[in-house]
Amino acid sequence: MMAKVYHRQRLLPVDLVLSALLFSGIATAELFYTAISPAVHDGIVKTAPTTCSVAQDGYTFNTFPWTYNPTCVNVVFPNEEEEGLGVHQTLCAYTNANYNNGRGISFIVSPEVAASITTETYAMAVGGAEGEIGEEMGMWEVKETEDRGKGLFAKKDVAAIFAGESLIVKSPVLFVSKQFMTTPSTTQRELVLSKAVGQLPAKTKKTVKSLAKSWGGSEAFDLVKTNGIEVKWPWVDEVPQLLALTPEVARINHACRPNAIWRFNDYTLAFDVVALKDIKPGEEITLSYGFEKRSRKRRMLTIKANLNFNCLCSLCQASEDDIEASNDRLSEIKALKSVLPTDPADSPQLLGLLPNLIKALDEEDLHTDTPMYEEILAYTWSSFGIEDRAKYWAGRARKHWGVLLGRESWESKRCGDLEDNVRGHATWMTWEGDPWEDVGEGHPWDEKLNGNSHDHEHDHAGGQHEGHAHREETEGEDLSGFDQRPARDQFRGHT
Numbered sequence: 001m002m003a004k005v006y007h008r009q010r011l012l013p014v015d016l017v018l019s020a021l022l023f024s025g026i027a028t029a030e031l032f033y034t035a036i037s038p039a040v041h042d043g044i045v046k047t048a049p050t051t052c053s054v055a056q057d058g059y060t061f062n063t064f065p066w067t068y069n070p071t072c073v074n075v076v077f078p079n080e081e082e083e084g085l086g087v088h089q090t091l092c093a094y095t096n097a098n099y100n101n102g103r104g105i106s107f108i109v110s111p112e113v114a115a116s117i118t119t120e121t122y123a124m125a126v127g128g129a130e131g132e133i134g135e136e137m138g139m140w141e142v143k144e145t146e147d148r149g150k151g152l153f154a155k156k157d158v159a160a161i162f163a164g165e166s167l168i169v170k171s172p173v174l175f176v177s178k179q180f181m182t183t184p185s186t187t188q189r190e191l192v193l194s195k196a197v198g199q200l201p202a203k204t205k206k207t208v209k210s211l212a213k214s215w216g217g218s219e220a221f222d223l224v225k226t227n228g229i230e231v232k233w234p235w236v237d238e239v240p241q242l243l244a245l246t247p248e249v250a251r252i253n254h255a256c257r258p259n260a261i262w263r264f265n266d267y268t269l270a271f272d273v274v275a276l277k278d279i280k281p282g283e284e285i286t287l288s289y290g291f292e293k294r295s296r297k298r299r300m301l302t303i304k305a306n307l308n309f310n311c312l313c314s315l316c317q318a319s320e321d322d323i324e325a326s327n328d329r330l331s332e333i334k335a336l337k338s339v340l341p342t343d344p345a346d347s348p349q350l351l352g353l354l355p356n357l358i359k360a361l362d363e364e365d366l367h368t369d370t371p372m373y374e375e376i377l378a379y380t381w382s383s384f385g386i387e388d389r390a391k392y393w394a395g396r397a398r399k400h401w402g403v404l405l406g407r408e409s410w411e412s413k414r415c416g417d418l419e420d421n422v423r424g425h426a427t428w429m430t431w432e433g434d435p436w437e438d439v440g441e442g443h444p445w446d447e448k449l450n451g452n453s454h455d456h457e458h459d460h461a462g463g464q465h466e467g468h469a470h471r472e473e474t475e476g477e478d479l480s481g482f483d484q485r486p487a488r489d490q491f492r493g494h495t
């Protein structure tokens with residue numbers, strides 16, 4: 001699967017939120033705490049130990065928590081910087097066959113990463129992870145599709161699954177260092193892979209071996225390549241990328257406009273699949289494996305090149321007209337993103353650009369970036385002292401972060417804090433200067449758009465942002481009932 005990382009850190013491109021907060025006058029020191037999830041923050045502050053709890057010299061030390069002797073190889077990777085000198089790396093298979101009530105878990109990682117697993121995560125308990133949800137809940141079943149092998153479907157006899165609901169919470173049974181997958185020696189690769197899979201408990205091993213294989217080559221290698229999802233391991237300095245294989249999640253097919261997302265908790269080692277929108281009984285559950293923001297042709301080529309299948313999702317199979325409309329919206333999204341201001345002095349431009357971007361993303365059925373932009377809008381309105389609009393966007397961001405990261409997530413809660421008390425927020429009225437100055441043509445309260453006269457003089461000639469070449473895109477903007485004049489009492493009732 002090798003999907004892109006869908007990690008808290010990545011969900012919230014720090015630079016954009018940082019810019020928004022900077023616009024709003026929050027000091028940089030505070031930003032560090034504001035823009036990074038607690039787990040990520042802990043990972044940065046607490047560095048993992050560099051010594052392995054497993055003896056490094058050989059191949060046969062049975063050390064807690066591993067229930068098998070680690071199998072190690074010393075791999076020599078080509079050195080991209082200096083020709084001739086290889087880069088040496090010890091990589092081992094570590095297994096705890098009792099993990100999670102006998103589900104078992106194997107890792108192919110460096111001793112340093114293995115050491116961080118034993119000391120820095122909470123999940124090495126043998127008793128089993130709490131709160132696991134799966135097939136036994138009766139929400140979904142594995143069924144054969146017409147053209148894409150097996151897939152996961154919402155059961156016909158259950159009520160609809162609602163956006164934000166968890167469908168699967170399961171621990172991966174195999175983590176493999178992405179670097180290991182490039183081991184030049186097939187013999188070394190197969191030795192360690194066969195140990196990692198072979199040492200899993202019989203039932204788990206059987207399930208893993210029954211999964212799809214799309215690449216050819218050895219069985220274990222193909223299983224990891226086809227079904228592993230790329231995650232980051234933040235507990236050691238170089239933040240390695242691991243491919244995580246969770247059998248229940250591995251049955252979910254790709255769609256460029258999926259109805260579910262996945263999250264990985266690197267503390268509890270839980271993989272969580274969550275409905276991104278309401279899912280009807282009988283409907284197939286889908287995830288994006290990545291590349292969904294590219295035009296159809298580029299998307300299909302990239303999926304083929306990286307994932308080795310021809311995408312047969314409904315969007316890639318849509319009519320020419322629908323594909324053209326989707327491609328146009330994707331170009332619009334790209335163009336809008338490329339002109340988002342980075343200079344705090346241009347903060348007011350955000351108020352014109354972001355609602356258009358959010359609308360285009362909604363229309364294109366792309367939902368993962370939306371809460372970040374909504375949150376930025378909320379801070380920006382708050383910094384200008386426009387309470388109702390700040391509240392409105394904070395409420396939307398809270399709700400959408402709630403779907404993406406959970407209602408209890410820090411991101412959702414911090415937006416809830418703003419929504420509940422805009423005037424008490426650190427961003428309130430922090431903008432110095434007149435926000436309506438130099439905003440340029442196409443600003444959302446521009447006469448052209450809403451047919452309203454307004455009481456602020458705009459300098460339409462000067463101060464045009466380069467990106468205003470795209471301003472015609474504001475035509476047809478659904479202004480969501482906003483009266484676009486910046487008057488507090490003209491905005492009501494948007495929940």
Ligand SMILES: C[S@@+](CC[C@H](N)C(=O)[O-])C[C@H]1O[C@@H](n2cnc3c(N)ncnc32)[C@H](O)[C@@H]1O
Pocket residue numbers: 001147148149150151211212213214226227250251252253254255307308309310311312313
């Ligand atoms: C992680 S598996 C998904 C489950 C798989 N269909 C099965 O039978 O277990 C990934 C493989 O499923 C197939 N697949 C998933 N999504 C697809 C799509 N949108 N179009 C075509 N094939 C797809 C490809 O063969 C891909 O390599």
